[in-house]
Amino acid sequence: MTKVYSFPRGGISLEDPAVPAKGPSVAAYLPGLSVVSLIQHSGARAYPVVSIGDVVREGMLIARGQGRGSANIHAAVPGRVIRMVSWKGPGSRTNDALVIRMEGSFEKLGKREEIFPWESLTCFELQRIISEYGIVEMEGSGYPVSDTLSSLRNSPEPYTLVVRCVFDDPWLAADRLLCRERVKAVAEGAFIMGRAGRVSRIIFALSHGERDLGGALLAETGGWDIPSSLVLTGSRYPQRNRRELELVLRRYAKKESFEPGSLLVLGPATLAAVHDAVKLKKPILDRYVAVGGSAVKTPQVMKVRIGTRIGEIFAECGGFISKPKRIASGSPLQGRPVADLDEPIVKTSYAVFAMLESRMGKFQDRPQNCISCGECRAVCPVGLDPEELYKKALLRGPPAGAGVSREGDADGQGAGCHGCGCCDVVCPSRLSLSAHILGDSGNQAGARRA
Ligand code: SF4
Ligand code: SF4
Numbered sequence: 001m002t003k004v005y006s007f008p009r010g011g012i013s014l015e016d017p018a019v020p021a022k023g024p025s026v027a028a029y030l031p032g033l034s035v036v037s038l039i040q041h042s043g044a045r046a047y048p049v050v051s052i053g054d055v056v057r058e059g060m061l062i063a064r065g066q067g068r069g070s071a072n073i074h075a076a077v078p079g080r081v082i083r084m085v086s087w088k089g090p091g092s093r094t095n096d097a098l099v100i101r102m103e104g105s106f107e108k109l110g111k112r113e114e115i116f117p118w119e120s121l122t123c124f125e126l127q128r129i130i131s132e133y134g135i136v137e138m139e140g141s142g143y144p145v146s147d148t149l150s151s152l153r154n155s156p157e158p159y160t161l162v163v164r165c166v167f168d169d170p171w172l173a174a175d176r177l178l179c180r181e182r183v184k185a186v187a188e189g190a191f192i193m194g195r196a197g198r199v200s201r202i203i204f205a206l207s208h209g210e211r212d213l214g215g216a217l218l219a220e221t222g223g224w225d226i227p228s229s230l231v232l233t234g235s236r237y238p239q240r241n242r243r244e245l246e247l248v249l250r251r252y253a254k255k256e257s258f259e260p261g262s263l264l265v266l267g268p269a270t271l272a273a274v275h276d277a278v279k280l281k282k283p284i285l286d287r288y289v290a291v292g293g294s295a296v297k298t299p300q301v302m303k304v305r306i307g308t309r310i311g312e313i314f315a316e317c318g319g320f321i322s323k324p325k326r327i328a329s330g331s332p333l334q335g336r337p338v339a340d341l342d343e344p345i346v347k348t349s350y351a352v353f354a355m356l357e358s359r360m361g362k363f364q365d366r367p368q369n370c371i372s373c374g375e376c377r378a379v380c381p382v383g384l385d386p387e388e389l390y391k392k393a394l395l396r397g398p399p400a401g402a403g404v405s406r407e408g409d410a411d412g413q414g415a416g417c418h419g420c421g422c423c424d425v426v427c428p429s430r431l432s433l434s435a436h437i438l439g440d441s442g443n444q445a446g447a448r449r450a
Contacts, residue, residue: 005233005248007248009381011244014169018292018299026303033101035343036075036097036098037073040073041143041346043136043141044068048084053082056081058107059074061283062098072132074283079102082099083098083099084097088339127196129281130196131144133283136284136348139267152198159262160199160264163271164205165204165207166233166239166240167207167240168236171330171333172331174269174287174289174301174350175268178268179213185276187271190266192275200226201226202221203252211232231249237420286306289345293356294358295322296314296318296353305345307345310338313352322356324354329351330350331351332355335353369429374387375427376422382416417437420434421434
């Protein structure tokens with residue numbers, strides 16, 4: 001029997017009946033008006049290369065990234081740029097977007113895909129293509145992949161590429177489905193990244209419940225000149241977190257007697273996008289999004305064009321049963337509140353959800369006093385005492401506000417907390433423990449309350 005590697009302590013098992021049921025994915029309607037944000041990830045914005053009134057083609061470059069942390073943006077539908085809009089995003093950051101009214105014909109949708117040979121391309125050429133097509137990490141922060149490749153090239157030590165198919169949170173339903181529906185693209189994307197980054201090894205890390213998927217991924221690796229293997233991990237949250245994943249992979253490497261060097265961790269949506277950029281010369285035009293929550297009539301995983309407004313996505317799922325109390329993008333544990341249903345889907349939107357107040361779990365009331373039950377200590381994967389850190393944080397004063405750093409307190413009191421939110425979930429007094437520990441009263445804590 002294959003060994004399953006899990007992180008040693010803490011963590012929680014997450015279930016949510018309001019998550020979309022398993023597959024197949026549903027193609028969302030093409031947006032009549034698409035709102036293409038000039039910030040599609042957590043890095044720097046891109047700058048328009050088109051003007052109001054211009055006609056754009058499907059897949060055409062409409063905004064160019066400038067410098068490190070910034071990525072190119074392309075039109076997801078053909079049409080005419082009719083205006084520029086702005087709104088306040090997380091951390092009071094101003095978001096600008098080009099609004100495109102769909103018109104004209106599609107050049108890629110419904111057409112036979114042309115495959116471009118890539119095997120003889122150098123790693124520099126692969127990186128240039130990945131940069132040109134604006135590929136960013138589509139899970140998590142959204143860092144531009146070409147910047148990651150630059151860093152790898154300057155590093156003297158070997159790298160292992162980790163394909164993270166660890167589904168410890170039911171709200172990763174879109175990634176899970178993409179893996180199954182696009183297994184070949186995910187595997188080939190990993191191989192392309194392996195070549196582009198000159199990695200010494202590729203590891204497919206999969207939740208143990210996805211063994212069959214692991215077999216399907218490994219079946220695609222025949223003939224590769226980069227050694228590849230499969231590791232089964234636990235599925236307790238936060239197993240996919242960088243720290244917990246690294247713990248189990250280093251244990252695996254020790255058992256198998258190899259030195260993994262530094263780990264480059266990428267998810268399946270990113271690798272499928274790398275495949276599409278290099279083999280199909282296609283930018284990120286759409287993405288898989290899990291749409292659900294107790295307020296949504298028909299939760300489902302949808303393939304959604306970038307720039308589609310979130311309100312339209314909910315409407316396609318039958319709308320709301322009743323007025324939702326919370327609407328957010330991402331997972332209830334890692335997401336951020338959505339202030340306006342006209343906000344668009346961006347490259348990093350893996351889930352959107354709307355929750356009824358009556359179904360927000362057992363902790364609906366206002367926060368109470370700590371009862372020193374110890375639940376938070378029992379689940380902390382880092383071995384911290386969240387109760388103590390929370391009380392120290394209260395003595396220091398209120399959190400600094402939305403959008404501040406989540407790397408720990410300036411005085412080091414919260415150092416080591418990586419904001420997984422396990423303590424928040426189990427606290428019967430409904431205290432915002434991680435937000436106080438990290439000095440961040442902002443978006444993620446707000447979404448977590450959903
Ligand atoms: S889980 Fe909440 S109530 Fe229990 S000890 Fe921790 S902070 Fe206090
Ligand atoms: S949020 Fe921080 S303190 Fe709370 S369980 Fe996670 S690592 Fe521990």
